[in-house]
Every structure is written in structure tokens, then in C-alpha cells.
Amino acid sequence: MKIGICGIACEKCPKMTNGICPNGEQGCTPNLKGPCKIKHCAFEKGVRTCFECKEFPCELTKQGPISYGFCQYIAGK
Numbered sequence: 001m002k003i004g005i006c007g008i009a010c011e012k013c014p015k016m017t018n019g020i021c022p023n024g025e026q027g028c029t030p031n032l033k034g035p036c037k038i039k040h041c042a043f044e045k046g047v048r049t050c051f052e053c054k055e056f057p058c059e060l061t062k063q064g065p066i067s068y069g070f071c072q073y074i075a076g077k
Helices: 037-045 068-075
Strands: none
């Protein structure tokens, strides 16, 4: 099972299941290619998932497939 940068399984990601994932079957990896600001941020901060970042949750996580409220909940904020 691949885990996306946002922290959910790629197989359950709405973008992946709807066939609109910009990374296709490879799923998300931190890099500077493509339009995804979340993966660019992870690459620049040297983290594999948003959950590893000291600033999580942030404004960019509001764009991800996980609800921002849930991100705040799991971060204890």
C-alpha cells in the first residue's frame, strides 16, 4: 500500500480513485514536478508526509483530500 504525502493510502485517495491523480499509478512522492503544491512543500521541507512537518496542519493541507478539521484533530490542535 502506497501512502501519499497527505498521509492517506493512495488507493483510497479521491483523486486516485476518480482517475485524476496527476502522478498516475505511482502516487505521490515529494518532488518539484507537476502542479501539486503539497508535494513541492514536502520536498522543500525534507519530509515524506505532511504529518512529519512541524507546521502541520497548515494552509496547504486545506487543499489535500483529508479534511482540515481532521488534520487539526490528529495534530492535537
